[in-house]
Amino acid sequence: MMKNVLIMMICMGSIWVSSCGNNSSNDRIAMTMEDRINEKGPVMGLGEPVTSNFTGEAWLKMLSSQSEYDCNIYNVTFAPGTRNNWHSHAVGQILLCTEGVGYYQEKGKPAQRLTAGDVVNIPANTVHWHGAAPDSRFTHIGITPKVSENSAEWAEIVTDQEYAEAVQ
Amino acid sequence: MMKNVLIMMICMGSIWVSSCGNNSSNDRIAMTMEDRINEKGPVMGLGEPVTSNFTGEAWLKMLSSQSEYDCNIYNVTFAPGTRNNWHSHAVGQILLCTEGVGYYQEKGKPAQRLTAGDVVNIPANTVHWHGAAPDSRFTHIGITPKVSENSAEWAEIVTDQEYAEAVQ
Numbered sequence: 001m002m003k004n005v006l007i008m009m010i011c012m013g014s015i016w017v018s019s020c021g022n023n024s025s026n027d028r029i030a031m032t033m034e035d036r037i038n039e040k041g042p043v044m045g046l047g048e049p050v051t052s053n054f055t056g057e058a059w060l061k062m063l064s065s066q067s068e069y070d071c072n073i074y075n076v077t078f079a080p081g082t083r084n085n086w087h088s089h090a091v092g093q094i095l096l097c098t099e100g101v102g103y104y105q106e107k108g109k110p111a112q113r114l115t116a117g118d119v120v121n122i123p124a125n126t127v128h129w130h131g132a133a134p135d136s137r138f139t140h141i142g143i144t145p146k147v148s149e150n151s152a153e154w155a156e157i158v159t160d161q162e163y164a165e166a167v168q
Numbered sequence: 169m170m171k172n173v174l175i176m177m178i179c180m181g182s183i184w185v186s187s188c189g190n191n192s193s194n195d196r197i198a199m200t201m202e203d204r205i206n207e208k209g210p211v212m213g214l215g216e217p218v219t220s221n222f223t224g225e226a227w228l229k230m231l232s233s234q235s236e237y238d239c240n241i242y243n244v245t246f247a248p249g250t251r252n253n254w255h256s257h258a259v260g261q262i263l264l265c266t267e268g269v270g271y272y273q274e275k276g277k278p279a280q281r282l283t284a285g286d287v288v289n290i291p292a293n294t295v296h297w298h299g300a301a302p303d304s305r306f307t308h309i310g311i312t313p314k315v316s317e318n319s320a321e322w323a324e325i326v327t328d329q330e331y332a333e334a335v336q
Contacts, residue, residue, distance in 0.1 A: 043211075043266050043284050063287050064262045064311075071239060071313035073262060073287075094232045094241060096309065098211050098266075116211050119231050119241075141264065143232075145239035145313060 033057055033079050042099055042139040044075040053154050055163075056082025056131070063141070072144040078102065083131025083158050091150035094143040095120040095130060102138030103167055104130045111166035114138070129158045134167055201225055201247050210267055210307040212243040221322050223331075224250025224299070231309070240312040246270065251299025251326045259318035262311040263288040263298060270306030271335055272298045279334035282306070297326045302335055 037046055037059070047061025057079035064073040077099075086107065095104065097118040104120050105111035107127040114120065114130075122128060132138035144150055158166075205214055205227070215229025225247040232241040243266075254275065263272065265286040272288050273279035275295040282288065282298075290296060300306035312318055326334075 045285055064289055066289055069260060069313040092237060117213055121232055121234055145237040
């Protein structure tokens with residue numbers, strides 16, 4: 001009888017360990033950045049790696065781009081330290097920050113620190129960049145209204161020095 | 169010795185219950201729906217109660233509505249069982265589902281079950297409703313492009329029978 005109770009308690013202990021425990025640190029070290037983001041990923045999905053106009057790793061997922069709406073909606077995820085180049089939009093762009101910590105900076109102004117729930121209304125023809133904090137990944141939904149008249153103009157990279165000064 | 173081992177195992181069982189368990193049901197009953205939603209709320213915020221065109225409790229938070237974008241962006245949270253009336257948009261509307269479980273139904277078609285990460289492109293002049301599942305709250309970001317030509321036309325409520333058939 002005592003033996004049976006003991007076995008039952010050991011089983012309960014095992015359930016506790018398996019239901020509440022995390023993976024070992026060895027498992028985590030073996031994962032790529034993309035694996036880690038997918039593990040508990042952005043709610044709207046990660047998408048595909050961005051290949052130009054960014055410094056660092058970033059992923060883009062198009063969410064809606066129907067011509068009748070003349071409005072593009074997409075999810076952007078930045079690895080820690082990643083930012084896009086200086087650029088501007090002819091009409092502007094809206095950012096909805098959903099996860100992590102990031103920054104938005106207009107040329108000649110201090111950077112704004114962004115966290116989940118923040119909204120940025122980027123004005124027309126205003127040179128700026130956005131990206132992740134050095135120690136956090138960052139995800140925002142981006143919305144480009146009036147696509148047919150809202151071209152983006154991409155310029156030089158945000159240098160390591162510009163980035164370091166912005167996020168200090 | 170056997171007694172000590174038994175005591176240790178009982179303690180482990182208690183840790184398991186306290187670390188994985190929920191609050192007691194009495195605590196939760198004392199909270200309003202709004203309290204419960206604010207406790208672990210929508211990432212873009214809850215906003216203010218919606219007062220018309222809905223059956224049940226819902227909250228609306230405007231996120232961006234600048235005239236130069238001609239595009240409104242807002243967060244809608246539906247309590248379980250809540251849905252909006254049958255309605256249509258002259259250009260259409262985009263829904264980005266961020267939390268919980270909901271439904272979208274176009275008149276005369278089966279309802280679509282929605283979960284976090286789903287996107288709905290609602291076509292122009294198409295009568296439909298959206299709302300929460302009976303047993304889950306539901307949050308979506310809504311985007312109204314081309315606001316200046318995209319008026320909404322609101323019609324009759326979604327009856328309890330229509331709702332029950334849609335979500336069965």
